[in-house]
Structure formats: structure tokens, C-alpha cells
Amino acid sequence: MSTLRNRTTVLAAATTAVLALALTACDGDDSGTKSASPASGNSAAASSPETPKDTSAANTDTAKGSGTTGGSTTGGSGTAGGSGTAGGDTSDSYAYKHPCKSGDLSVRVYPREGSATQQVIEVNNVGANSCGLSYFPRVSLGAANASDHSSDIQPTVPGGLGGAPAYPVKPKTAAIAVIDLNPSGANGLTWINEMNVLADDDHMPNAETQNFELGPDVKVLDPKLGLYRSTVAEAVSSMKQAGTS
CATH class of the missing domain: 2.60.40 (Immunoglobulin-like)
Structure with missing residues (x-):
């Protein structure tokens, strides 16, 4: 009878220890998730202002590209003058x-x-x-x-x-x-x-x-x-x- 009680006590203690470990693990996951969320949010906030900059840079490059093409086309009529933006050669x-x-x-x-x-x-x-x-x-x-x-x-x-x-x-x-x-x-x-x-x-x-x-x-x-x-x-x-x- 004494042996049975001891086993019961040991099992109860073991169960308690397992539950304690499980709760500790859960608390650790919750803590990790909570701490990860703000970090992820801060990362998004940090990259968010850069996104328009990157987009603007891309648009600027695109605009420059089309401008260069337009300049070449427009300058075609003034190619003989060799002065492009000046509108041609104006020398005597x-x-x-x-x-x-x-x-x-x-x-x-x-x-x-x-x-x-x-x-x-x-x-x-x-x-x-x-x-x-x-x-x-x-x-x-x-x-x-x-x-x-x-x-x-x-x-x-x-x-x-x-x-x-x-x-x-x-x-x-x-x-x-x-x-x-x-x-x-x-x-x-x-x-x-x-x-x-x-x-x-x-x-x-x-x-x-x-x-x-x-x-x-x-x-x-x-x-x-x-x-x-x-x-x-x-x-x-x-x-x-x-x-x-």
C-alpha cells in the first residue's frame, strides 16, 4: 500500500513537472511571437518609406530613358548641325x-x-x-x-x-x-x-x-x-x- 502511494506520488510529481514544462514552453512561444510581431512591424515601417523612393527612382530612370529617346528623335533633324539642344549649327x-x-x-x-x-x-x-x-x-x-x-x-x-x-x-x-x-x-x-x-x-x-x-x-x-x-x-x-x- 505504501509502495502504491509512493508510485502515485511520483507519477503526480512527474505529471506536474511535465505540465510545468509545457506551460513554460507555451509562455516562451507566446513571448517569442509577441516580440517577433513588433520587430516585423518595425521592419515594415522602416522599409515602407524606402518603397516610394525606390519607385520614384525607377520612374525617374524610366523618364530619363524616354527623354533620351525623345531627345535623339528630336535631335535627328539637327544632326547635321552637330549641336542638338542648341537647335543646330548657327555659325556663318x-x-x-x-x-x-x-x-x-x-x-x-x-x-x-x-x-x-x-x-x-x-x-x-x-x-x-x-x-x-x-x-x-x-x-x-x-x-x-x-x-x-x-x-x-x-x-x-x-x-x-x-x-x-x-x-x-x-x-x-x-x-x-x-x-x-x-x-x-x-x-x-x-x-x-x-x-x-x-x-x-x-x-x-x-x-x-x-x-x-x-x-x-x-x-x-x-x-x-x-x-x-x-x-x-x-x-x-x-x-x-x-x-x-
Whole structure:
């Protein structure tokens, strides 16, 4: 009987010890889980601000990549100039070696303000690079409906020309020439109603001549044409030298 009690006591003690160990293990798991959760949360919080930074960096890189591609595409038209972002080569030396092309020019003809007989010929460079023109445009005056233009009138121009190999025109600027259809103001030819302009007689074919209608009351007599200049005033001064050497 005593032995049985001892065994019972031993079993109870063993059971108690096992329960105690189990409870200790459970407390350890709970403690570990609780301590792990804050660490995990802090880790997420620490990495959370970096996530937008990484995303921003990726977006920036992507934007830069597309910008570079766009720059290359945009710069393609200015490749010849070799200056990309500057919009092309704007030097006079480049213009001397690269004659203007019709596709890079816009030509206008309009009456000069304050004069009844003078017309302004304005040749704008709409290209990306500087280009070179002949010293003055080739101009002839005739009838729009004429089948034969051999009798068209050509103006006199200044003589004694020399110097640079071409007249340079920078991008977004104009070369201006002025023609006086009737410098003396006397009675002149009344059948002329059209002005024909070739911006560069040295390098452009006749087919690129442009035609401009003149007013109905135009009288042409001994017309004079000046050289290309950067302003109307300078072009007028050059025109007055036409016919002189």
C-alpha cells in the first residue's frame, strides 16, 4: 500500500513537472511571437518609406530613358548641325558651306511702308541650321498670264560684289532685299502685274521660282534691287546703290 502511494506520488510529481514544462514552453512561444510581431512591424515601417523612393527612382530612370529617346528623335533633324539642344549649327562658316534649300525657307513679298514704289522681299530661314544664299535674289517682273517670259524686266543690282562666299542666314532670322519698281516715279509699264523671285540664283533651279502678284496700279520703270541685308533700312540703302560699281 505504501509502495502504491509512493508510485502515485511520483507519477503526480512527474505529471506536474511535465505540465510545468509545457506551460513554460507555451509562455516562451507566446513571448517569442509577441516580440517577433513588433520587430516585423518595425521592419515594415522602416522599409515602407524606402518603397516610394525606390519607385520614384525607377520612374525617374524610366523618364530619363524616354527623354533620351525623345531627345535623339528630336535631335535627328539637327544632326547635321552637330549641336542638338542648341537647335543646330548657327555659325556663318557652316552657312558658307551649306546653301539654303527651298524647304527650309519661307519667302514673302509685301509693299514697303511709306513708299508707293518699293517692295520688300523677305526670305526667312525656318530650318534648324544656318544656310547660305546668293548675294541677292533673282527677280523678274512680268505678266502672270504670259506664255513667254522672255520680255520680263529684270532690275539692276549693285556692282563690285565680292567678299564672303554667300550671305549667311541664321535659323529663325530673315534675309531682306528691297526692290524699287519705279525709282523716278515717272510713267512706266502698266502691263506688269507679277514679281518672280528665286531666293538663291546660285544653287536653286528655275523650277523653285516663286510668283507674287503685284497691285493693279503698278507702273514699272528702271527697277532697282538691293543686296540681302538684315533690316529693311539697310536693304533700302543697298538698293540705292544699284547700277553703280
